[in-house]
Amino acid sequence: MQAFSQLLDRLSLEPRRLAKEALLVRYFQETANPDRGYALAALTGGLSFKNAKPALLRSLISERTDPQLFALSYDFVGDLSETIALMWPEAGRNRPDVTNGELTLTQVVTELETAGKTDVPRLLTAWLDRLDETGRWALLKLVTGGLRVGVSSRLAKTSVAKLGCLDVSQIEEVWHGLKPPYETLFAWAEGKGTRPDNQDPAPFRPVMLAHPLDEARDTGILVAADYAVEWKWDGIRVQAAAGETSSGETVRRLYSRTGEDISRAFPDIVELLDFNACIDGELLIVHDGKVKPFSDLQKRLNRKTAGPKLIRDHPAAIRAYDLLQIGDEDLRDRPFVERRKRLEVFIGTVSDPRIELSPMVEVNGWDEIAAARADPHKLLRSDDAEAVEGLMLKQWASSYVSGRPKGPWFKWKREPFLVDTVLMYAQRGHGKRSSFYSDYTFGVWRRGDAGEELVPVGKAYFGFTDEELREIDRFVRNNTINRFGPVREVEHGKDQGLVLEVAFEGLNRSTRHKSGVAMRFPRISRLRWDKPPAEADRLEALEALLPDS
Template sequence: MLAFAQLLDRLSYEPRRLAKEALLKAYFAEAPDPDRGYALATLTGNLSFKNAKPAMLRTLIADRTDPVLFALSYDFVGDLSETIALMWPSAAVDDTPPAAPPPLRVVVERLASAGKAETPRLLETWLDGLDETGRWALLKLVTGGLRVGVSARLAKTAVARLGGVDPNEVEEVWHGLAPPYEDLFAWVEGRAGKPETTDPVPFRPAMLAHPLDEEKDIGVLPASSFRAEWKWDGIRVQAVCAPAAGGAGHVRRLYTRTGEDISGTFPDILAVLDFHAAIDGELLVKRDGAVRPFGDLQKRLNRKTVGAKLQKDYPAAIRAYDLLALDGVDLRDRPLAERRRMLEDFLAGLGEPRIDLSPQIPAGDWAGWARARKSPATFLPREDAEAVEGLMLKRLDSVYVPGRPKGLWYKWKRDPFLIDAVLMYAQRGHGKRSSFYSDYTFGVWRRGAGGEELVPVGKAYFGFTDEELQQIDRFVRNHTVNRFGPVREVEHTAETGLVLEVAFEGLNRSPRHKSGLAMRFPRISRLRWDKPPSEADWIETLNAFLPSSEA
């Protein structure tokens, strides 16, 4: 447990990706089985304990400390695990040293088998025997919210580096494996062959694109070697279906581009997967043949259960980009032009309205592509045009390579929307930002019953530099006019306040928000110290950005 705690502690303070990878690789090389496998499961979000929940941890600390002091401390620290770890009092009543911390495997296996009544006693015993870092790591293990800057992909990459295995090979067998992954470690270390997986519908690591550099790339890349298609405002998915072993029906699965299985959230999509193939495409909501705004898709995401009404009101669909496998044959090593022809034939034969073909853009030169990017409605129906994020440019001879290879695929996104808004409320962040007010609610002007007023229109917590974060934090502390628990109300009058230039990708109606609007991917573009709040934008400016179907 101590080695795992030290790993998490070092990862939380290390900002560099390659350095994090080196820390992970060293840990996986030194830690024994099955400890390192359980650590990998924790880092990839594949470990949970049904009887160990945050509410139970709050009860434990309430029995040991003053609840008012805990509430104040939690407000300041901003992280439940860190607050409990720092405040947990010693249980020693004499000079008897605490018991040695248990190995990680013991912690995981005991928590997995412990009943509801036994779990709190186990945690108390371990918390009493660990130091602050150990307690913090134990609590992170229990809650699952590590916040140490390690993605599942990075953790798998570090495992692959133990033996020079391609990380994409690890991705392809991953969904057929289970903690503590001893067969995976044996393979990458050369002690055994590649794990045999019986999964008929594996995830295939996605091919990604580089942002197009308008100054460097346009005019240099030969337009004749590329094909342009629309970049839709949904989420990238793989829809995979194959006959089950023994021929009893089909196995169907829907993956995100990172390999997360979201099949349970979209049963309506799974129901129409009746083929032996793997499709790469964009998950959207379509109604009456038209693509709906991203806000409609958001109503379907991150849900454990999806009822019939939600499926009816927000019907999911896939707009297909690519065909990765067909009838058990892997097509990824074939050129894009060939895969596209096969995809067109496949979808024509499929005849499923929920799975359609993403149209390519007729213009075959940079000037034509620039016009399409600026005015998608010239080429598409109005509703579909409003769901376009930009263009994808793909080499006709490109094979489907996992990751982000250079020179093959480019994304040319449309320019973001920009508004000037006024900072209204601020809240402390988490992890390394827990001492700073880094989560901001901002608003624009509108004419209300009592005259001109600011109304909140969005929240953002990134886009600024560390230096700008310190400047905003100082402004928040010096201009706080009210407190609502962990939230500070910041002075925002026509004369006094901080104007933020906010960039965002799109806008939708939202009855859940006071302004009636919801932004897509808002972030702070720059600080407008030069502008008084009276010169910030009005709600009418945002309404003009709404898709015509919602205006």
């Protein structure tokens, strides 16, 4: 555990991506199997301990310290693992019954995976007593699954690829056929073994991503006729794959863009995959032929399963962009113009309208492309137009390659909506931001029963610089008028308060929010120190943006 603890500690303090990658590569080089494999699993979200939950950890620390002191400390620190690691009694390490010797990551993982519910408290207590402060923090991060060290799954896989001459896309091709501790993967990466055998008939194919279009520069360099233009739908990117095993069993899977298998959450889509192919597309909620707001899709995301009522009320559908494989034929090295023609034919053989072809945008030249982006209503019916968040431009000659290559694909999103709001509440962040009030609830004006009042319309925790974060944090501390646990209410009135210009991608009606509206991807655009709160926007201005207004 010591090497793993030091790795997490250094990763949490290192902001640079390449430096994080170097730390990971060195760790994988210097750490033996199976410890390095379990570390990789932890970094990629491949570990889960069903009997070790945050409530249990709170119970353990409450038995060893004053619960009120713990609550105050947790409020200040903002991170459960860090708080417990700091407050756990050091005296436990000196007890004669505490086992000495190195605690390995493999030992922790294997014992937690096999331990019964009543055994877990004993194991965790013994390990916390053995470890130092950093070790306790790393153990608790491992147990809760929230590492929060700024390492994505792709970065961890890239670091494994750097052990030899592999590309990360090669690792992603075989990833879903592997299980921790990934010994065959490390052997392949280091040139000591062959490519792991992946017999999965419906594997995940690493996705191809687009660069944001720089309007001022790219439209003057790129030839518009070289690019296909597609609608960029406001859903989530998915791959729908199906195939047969050697024994004739059909395997059907739905993957997110990161390769997460989300099949169980969308059985209504999986049942439609009656083919031997892999399509790339956008997952949407479509009811009675109308694309519903992203908020409807959110009701089905992050769920392990979906019940009949949820499926009936929020039926899923796919709008297909690309055909990556059909039968045993891999099409990814073919030009997009060919893949598109094959996709059109293929979708024609699919019998259910819930898997349909995403239409091309019929435009010529940059002027028409820009006009379609600015106002999709001219080319689409209203319900579909409201679900468009911009355009995709794909080079007709481009093959399908993993990652984000510069040049073949661009995304040109619509300009965000802007609204002036007033800061109402602030809450401490997590990890590096645990000492700052960095999560902000903001509101706009409306007429209430007692006159003019602010009503919350959203919450944001990014979009500002580190210097702006310090400025807002200082304002929150100096203008707090109420405290509700970890939340501070700040002064907000016609003459006193901080105006935040908020950018967001769209707006939907919501019965869950007091204001009746919900923002899509809100973020702080800029701080309006110059503007009095009385001049912030009104709820009526937001309601006018609702799709059915």
